[in-house]
Every structure is written in structure tokens, then in C-alpha cells.
Amino acid sequence: MPDDRFFEPEIETLPRASLAALQEERILELVPYVYERSALVRRKWEEARVKPGDINSLADFTERVPFITKDDIRQFRDRAGDPFGGLLCTDYHTSTTVFSTSGTTGDATMYAHAWDEWHPFWAATARDLWEVGVRPGDYVLGSGFKMRGPLYHAEQMCGAIPLMVSTAIGGWAGALDAIRRYRPVCTTLTGLAMAELDHLSRSNDMRDVFSSFKGATFAGEPLGARARAQLESWGVEIFLWTSTGDVTAAFECRQHDGCHAWEDCVLLEAVDPADGSPAADGELGELVATSLDNPITPMIRFRSDDIIRMTREPCGCGRTHARFWPVGRKGDETIVAGHCFVPMDIWRALEQVPETATALFQLVRPAREIDELRVRVGYDPELTTSLPDVRDRVADVIMAAVGVAPVVELVPEPDLLARGRGGKLPRVVRS
């Protein structure tokens, strides 16, 4: 039963040894189940000469079971004509919903769940919203997109009332009206939403608008320093969250010291991106996820391409489940004339130029190593009087940040926002 701090006190503060025992029990059930049913798992395991009988402990599982990558899933899908890329362990008609990843990288993958009342992807998120302070009878504004299932289920699990108005691109003027009428306590923000709120802040008292909020969750992209400062100036406590390898979601608690992965739901690993060996606690590694609670399309040692730092040290909030800090996407590093940088370097630079301070940009990159740095940058037409002047200042700050003179393509912000998908703007594009 929920208490003042925890939605599920016993599970959220389970001692590590008990958590490991719980995971091992589930993994040992899962191993023969997926080997029998998942065509991709069986193929990968046969290639690696691993049989279910070889896996008798959690340690066996993380040492011997081969990884599955998104490319494995796509290749299986395309070669075998299997829409689920060999992950489906049941018949399609056994599932309740089939949803998909955002498709920001251009090719969404599908996964399925079976459920009666609440969507499993968001079930554990009730714990996170409870931590933000969502309580029975509270209103919660919007819920973003539905492509991963209805996030408002987590709000309703907390006893709250979803305020179902648009918080997507172009919806925030109306959302502010809803906030003033219903005084919600929480919402979900994205980088694209922040660009719109930045404009609305010129004609609205944002401290007053957000005065009813206990917090806002933010996901999809890194939160830039300027946007963070802006939200803090509006009195909004930000809770970062991210996907946990497409298995579930992980949110910060009020300690703001990493995102909590719910390890009764997902077996989380961080591995060296190059050789797959375990990354030490606190070191950089690639997030690898195994679903512990999805019998329809379980991910088994799924390499997410997300680079994280992870710790299993207990959090100051009292929760014992692993925490991680998203660092970036594998392959996001770009090399130009020997200079290596990540998109966040450009993000910080653009925040310094008032006309581009919302940091809407795309790095145009046909390959990881390129001869010429091309950046497509959104500018605010209301603030811009001279495009050549803005272009020069943008080029200067990027040069200072990454050590390479860029070719800057300036695009009005609304035009760039229109290239967003699922609340996110692809930051690295091929053209």
C-alpha cells in the first residue's frame, strides 16, 4: 500500500540481495520460455552455442547469453518477413496492443503487450509519479504521445485525473489555458515543448502559470542548461526520465541523482560498447536490458545503443534499484578533421546566441567521420533582424565549442519544429 513517499514501499526499497534473488528466479523461468518461443533468441543462442540448460544462475545469464541489437531485430524482420523481428513469443492475437519506438532514427521497431486494465509499459511509472507528488484527486496535464501506450494510465493508477489536452507542438497556448482552469500538479515536457514555452513566456507570467506544479518530467532529449535555468526560474522542479532499453521507463526521484530503473521489471546491465564486457559501477557503458515482465515480446539482453553511467548503490531517497545517467547515443560522436564532439557540445554553443537559444538544430552528417561540419540551426524570426549577422555569431560559438568552422544553414524555428517526430527532433541526420 502506498505511503507518503513510496507507491510500493516494500518493492522500491527491497534489499539488493532480495532483488537479485527475484531477478534470478524470473530469469530462470524466462530462459526456457524464450528459447522455445522467440525465433530470434533461438537463432542467436544457437549461433553462440548456448542452450537453456547452460543457464543456471543470473551470472550464467549475463556471462553466456548473447546480446540482441536493434539491427538483429530489423534484419530478422526483413529476412523472415516477421513484423516483430523474431521477438514475438505468442500469437499476434494473444496481444492486446502493438506499439512502436519513436522512429526518430527512421525505422521504428514494434513490441507487444497483453493487459487488462493498465498498460504494462507505464505500470511502474506510477511509482515515479507518486514520487513527484501526484496524489489521488490531483490533475495531471497531458501525457505526450501515445505511441508507447497511454501514459495517463500511470496517472490514473495514482488516483489522479488526466487533463487530456494537447501538449504537442502548437498546443501549449491552449495547455496554458487548461493549467489556469484546473491547476494541475505535473506534466511531461520535451525539448520541442520548451521551444514553444520560451515564446509563450514573453506574454505570460510563467511563475504564476506553473505555481500549482509539484514537478514536471522531461524526456526525449538532454535538457540544455538554458532550458533548465528557465524552468527553475518558473519554479518548476524537473524530473528527467528516459526509456530503459524500450522495456519500461526510468525517472529521477527528488534526489535528482540518476534515473531509477525498476529492476523487478527490467534486468539492467551496462557493458563496454566495444567488447561487451561489464562496465564497472559508475563507469560509462552501453545500456543492456532484459524484460522481466513481458511474456509477449520480451527483450533479451537488448543492446539499446544508449550510453549511460550506472550504479547499484542505494539512492539517498531510500530506493535500492539501480540508477543510471543517460550520456548519449552510441555513434553520436562526430569526427571532423580530427576533432571529436557530441551533439550536446553544439547545443550548449547555440544557447549562447539569443536568436538560436532554444537550441533547435540538426547535425547534417552522412557519416561519423566527415570533412565538413554542416549544422542546420533554427532561429527565432521574432528576434532576428539580420540573418548574416546571426549566421556569423552561430559559426563563431560553434567554432569555439568544437574547434571546427561550420557551414551553418539557418531555418525558421517553426520549419525545423515541423521535422520533429514523437516529441523529438532528430539531432543527427544524413541530409
Next chain:
Amino acid sequence: MTLASTTAAAATLPRHRLWGVSRYEVAGQPVYFEISWEDRRRDTAWARAMLADHGLDGTSGLIIVSGMPESAWFDPVETAACELGTPFSIGEIWSFEAFRTAMYASRLPITMIFGMDRTVAEGLGDDLASLVARVPAIGGRPDAMPLLTAAGARPFTVTRLGPALAVECPHRSGAHLDGAEWALAERDGELFLSTVGPRAHQASDAALGLRGTVTAGRCECGRTGQRVTITE
């Protein structure tokens, strides 16, 4: 495990009488409306009957084209699909999300698309014709009907009427409204809505900002309530 434990924890909390709050616009002005859990239960039962009339069952596959802000209208359809044993996917109502509807329709054994609007129909571009050829039943919003028809579909109408949803049955003689919940009036081609059922949101002859015609009398499907055809 997680789903079971969180569901059990949620069940110990007091459930507010409201399932959610949503909004529609009339002449650019927002009209907010509340939906109770009881409203949603009845809306789901009605949606289930409409989907069943279209042949949805445990062998079907469904795409619902809608966005989160439309959940007041379409969540009952989702739940009805669950109850009928029909797996469903959501195709969001943005042109840049049209790819998702196309992806589901091309990769999954989809037998119905429900709620296709003009934005997604246009966003599908050249893929619309092949999608129409592949999917046996398509429920379109009024603004998508010309495109769907031109692409070779024989769509049935799905339309929002203020806080209500109206859906054509397979006989396609006007979109049915749940007569136990709502009543429509037409004056000079303008549509006005009143609540009949015990809904959290009560409306009395509320202008919808829509033009259409209202038909009463028995439909071939056996329903006797009002049907509506949106004309603009």
C-alpha cells in the same frame, strides 16, 4: 510481477469519480468537459457494440488513428477492442506520424483502421492507395472521406460531435450516436447537442460549430436512434 504489484497498489487508493477531463473547440473557443469512470464504462459498451457490428473479434487487427488529447473519444474504442480480443495499435494524428499507420498496416494483419483523418491520409501520400487496398474496413473522419473514396475505399464515418463520438454501422446510412447518452438537434443546418444520460458533463442544446443533417428512424442494423451526416 511489476504489473501485478503496481495494479494491486493502485487498487488500494481512492479512485476519483472522474476518469479524465478533455476539451473541444467551438469557433476557436475551448469547451471543457469531464468524463466519469461510469461514463467511460457506458461509452466502452457502446463502442464495443459498434465494433462488433463491423465484425471485429479475436481474429481481427485494428489501428486507431487518434492522439492523446482525443482519448476521451477514443479510449473507449481501445478498451472495446481489448474486450473483443482485437489487438490494436495507435497511429497518431500528425502528418509526420503517418508513417506509423502505414507501418502497422503493412506489417500486421490489420482488418480495420478506425478514425483516419485528412492529415494522416495526406501524410500517407502515394501509400494511401495501397493501404486502402490492403485493409478491408476503414473508418474515416469527415474531412478524410474525399481522399479515402478517391483512393478506392468505401469508408464508414467516424466523427467527433463536441464531447460525443458518432460511428456509422456497416450499412453506412449516417453515423450513429449513443441515444442513451446524447441527443442532437439541427437548426438551419447547424448541429446542437444535449446530454440525455447521467454524464459528468451536462450540455443543453450546446452549439457544436458543425453543420450536418440528422436522421431518425430505424436503421437496417436495427438501431432506432439518431444518425448524423456531417456536411461541412
